Amino acid sequence: MFEPIARFFSAKPPEVLPYYVAGAVLFSILMIFVLINLPSRARKPLIALVTFLAGLFYATEFFFPIDRATNKNFLTDYLVPASKLGSLLGGMTLTLGILSLLRVHGRNIARLRAGWYNSVALLVAMVSMVTFGLMDKYGANDGAKKVFNVLFEGMLINMDATMFSLIAFYIVSASYRAFRIRSIEATILMVTAFLVMLGQVPVGNALTDWLPQDGTFASLRVENIKQWILSQVNAAALRAIAFGLGVGGLAISLRIWLSLERGAYFEKEI
Amino acid sequence: MATTPGTSAPRDIWDRLQAIDRRVLYVLLLVVIILPLFVPIRLPMVTMPSTQKLYQAVESIPEGGYVIVSTTWSGGTRAENMPQTEAILRHLMKRRLRVAVFSFDQQGSQFSYNIASRVARDFGYEYGKDWVHWGFRPVAGVVMKSLVRDIPGTFTTDRDGKPTKDMPVMQGIKDIKDVDAIVEIAASGIYMDWIGLVVGANPKLKFGFCPTAVMAPETYPYMDSGQIVGIMEGMRGAAEYEQLVNTVGLATKGMGSISLAHVLIMLLIIVGNVGYIVTRARRS
Amino acid sequence: MDALWQDILARPAIYAGAICTLGLMTLIYRENAVYRFFEHVFIGLAAGFSIVVLIKEILDPFLYQPVFKKGEWYWTFVFMFGLLFYFIHSRKYNWLSRLPIGFLMGFSAGQAFQGFANTYLPQLARSFRPLFVTTPDGSWDAAAGINNLIFMIVLVTVMSYFFFSFEQKSRVIRNSAQFGRWVMMVAFGAIFGTTIMARMALLFDRMYFLFSDWLRLVR
The missing domain is CATH 3.40.50 (Rossmann fold)
Structure with missing residues (x-):
């Protein structure tokens, strides 16, 4: 019964391929046109159906018994195509914000708003990265590869690292200003933080370096105290929190899958 | 330069201890990070x-x-x-x-x-x-x-x-x-x-x-x-x-700087708390 | 001056990185025009890199190669479906973007059952610990037994803090929740301690880059 469908969706030879691709594009455009004209009341059920079917695939693949002879169930062979589908779809979200960027900064430049030159810099940087980034792979020009290296390794990565490193200044200032032993909780937090901080830097380790490596007194070495805090108290406390998060996460996943989730995004009129 | 939140001017040394200017903190941080690059600190490191x-x-x-x-x-x-x-x-x-x-x-x-x-x-x-x-x-x-x-x-x-x-x-x-x-x-x-x-x-x-x-x-x-x-x-x-x-990679080279930065932060927290405790004790 | 130019031409990426690093670092003094300029350049480069990755590492291997090299024409449908994401910019038809978004959310929701079972069941199993522990030679390991007891007390009291978060009349539960709150502070203190390490490492990396890679003052 499914054989003609499978044959239709099989790989095609080069001589007929353009027709199939063009047909798929035309069909998709037609479907988009149909979707655009879909009545409002049918939209949410359609989204719910798409979400449910996507979730059903992985849920069924997990719950459905596996044939011991083949170590598979009827969905196992579709995991690879599903991963490619997910990668292609997920990858297409990478550039979702670009149109907004172009619109906002294009407007800044066209109206010569304050700081318009920054918008020019942004667009020049973007175009340069795209041009040389693609030439790096598809071109054979060594100069282009060097420019890409300057843009990626030289500029992008260093700026990314710098942006994050700025937090170091703020964390010093914030620790100094906000860390006050106003309560038992704050005192416990500070004492633990100090012990962990001492335990993870060599200068802290040096403080108790005179204690023996083994035996009862070894437990008092600062790195061992830190290790005990992390592996006994911290691990148990975070495991308890993780149990709560896990159950909550599962409940939310179930609600999303069945389109029962509420909130601004899910309840908005469409 | 040093002011207590909620007040217009610093009052005494204990208030000042709680309100060191942020630029001073930033310079101190830069010093403790950069200094060990030129004067390497070699300390024994225990493997966790x-x-x-x-x-x-x-x-x-x-x-x-x-x-x-x-x-x-x-x-x-x-x-x-x-x-x-x-x-x-x-x-x-x-x-x-x-x-x-x-x-x-x-x-x-x-x-x-x-x-x-x-x-x-x-x-x-x-x-x-x-x-x-x-x-x-x-x-x-x-x-x-x-x-x-x-x-x-x-x-x-x-x-x-x-x-x-x-x-x-x-x-x-x-x-x-x-x-x-x-x-x-x-x-x-x-x-x-x-x-x-x-x-x-x-x-x-x-x-x-x-x-x-x-x-x-x-x-x-x-x-x-x-x-x-x-x-x-x-x-x-x-x-x-x-x-x-x-x-010997970046991480090994960085341990001296990071050690000092930790010490600085701990000292700053202690200084701030000493000021806070003394001020609170006086008020009560 | 010639030597400087030669050095710049020999190591353009390092010089560009140093200028960008210093430009962004001016923020620690205060918000300024130099910082804003480099911030815009950064956003532009990051956005451009996303386009490069989309073409090089997504559209090429997952669309162009299968469709035009292997004849798997049906991936065209997935691409067209993915284009619906971009309706998010349309005021009138942005609901269309919810179809692929819902699809990806469904994918991840469907995996949640397996994720939950494989992640938390072994955790649960490892939470029940013996209080009487023996060493391989058969003698009693008191320290391990005490550690196991502490582990379970912490686990139970933190859970009681969350499970009985509403007002409790039972003193036992109240005290247990209070203790749970304290031991959570130990965990948060540990997280704070490690956060300092993480942030300082990032700043060290920048200083090392400037003084070693760029200025070559440090080896």
Whole structure:
């Protein structure tokens, strides 16, 4: 019964391929046109159906018994195509914000708003990265590869690292200003933080370096105290929190899958 | 310059202790970070059990074993994740294990390719024969579900678009049961996906995790349960691992600066609290 | 001057990185025009890199190669479906973007069952620990037993803090929740301690880059 469908969706030879691709594009455009004209009341059920079917695939693949002879169930062979589908779809979200960027900064430049030159810099940087980034792979020009290296390794990565490193200044200032032993909780937090901080830097380790490596007194070495805090108290406390998060996460996943989730995004009129 | 929140002017030394100007703090921080670059501080470093366990796990992989290294990090956490990536690759290549690298992060893909190429040159590793880079793959869950069942099918091409099926490094690799270990170097909670979707599928599989230091405490429950065999905790973990594989990298060089920065922060917190306690005692 | 130019031409990426690093670092003094300029350049480069990755590492291997090299024409449908994401910019038809978004959310929701079972069941199993522990030679390991007891007390009290978060009349539960709150502070203190390490490492990396890679003052 499914054989003609499978044959239709099989790989095609080069001589007929353009027709199939063009047909798929035309069909998709037609479907988009149909979707655009879909009545409002049918939209949410359609989204719910798409979400449910996507979730059903992985849920069924997990719950459905596996044939011991083949170590598979009827969905196992579709995991690879599903991963490619997910990668292609997920990858297409990478550039979702670009149109907004172009619109906002294009407007800044066209109206010569304050700081318009920054918008020019942004667009020049973007175009340069795209041009040389693609030439790096598809071109054979060594100069282009060097420019890409300057843009990626030289500029992008260093700026990314710098942006994050700025937090170091703020964390010093914030620790100094906000860390006050106003309560038992704050005192416990500070004492633990100090012990962990001492335990993870060599200068802290040096403080108790005179204690023996083994035996009862070894437990008092600062790195061992830190290790005990992390592996006994911290691990148990975070495991308890993780149990709560896990159950909550599962409940939310179930609600999303069945389109029962509420909130601004899910309840908005469409 | 020094003012107490809620008041217009500083009153006495105890108030001043609580309100040191931020620019003074910034300069102090820069000094303690930069100074050890010129006056190196050499202090003994103890290897933590979490790092030791990861090292032992790699040591226990049989010769010619297969290891997947995933690098889900970007430039923002380069300081921690780059030395981790380099240290673990050095160990794997030193042990002559087959290595497959890929990334769930777009920058991480380029980074890991550059680092792996450099380390591979040092150890005479040949691309396609001894190691391969599978490139960038978004949407981690679907990729993990797929690689459990079919690795060559999931990664049909490498990051340059070359087919992987004929590469010698992929020979004999069908699914997760053929993989000895997975090491994830990440700045995110992706280890949960590995544990949830991959780790249980092969009971012999060793899963090592190299998080940023800030994430390390949350991973301890999983090391306790054996779902993670070992953890390389941020730059400190990388420095310990560098020591274990006999190399001096960025992490080892940074320990002096980071030690002093910790001392500075602790001193500042103490100073602020001394001012706070004395002020409070006087008021009461 | 010639030597400087030669050095710049020999190491353009390092010089570019140093200028960008210093430009962004001016923020620690205060918000300024130099910082804003480099901030815009950074956003532009990051956005451009996303386009490069989309083409090089997504569209090429997952669309162009399968469709035009292997004849797997049906991936065209997935691409067209993915284009619906971009309707998010349309005021009138942005609901169309919810179709692929819902699809990806469904994918991840469907995996949640397996994720939950494989992640938390071994955790649960490892939470029940023996209080009487013996060493391999058969003698009593008191320290391990005490550690196990502490572990379980912490686990139970933190859970009681969350499970009984509403007002409790039972003193036992109240005290247990209070203790749970305290031990959570130990965990948060540990996280704070490691956060300092993480942030300082990032700043060290920048200083090392400037003084070693760029200025070559440090080896």
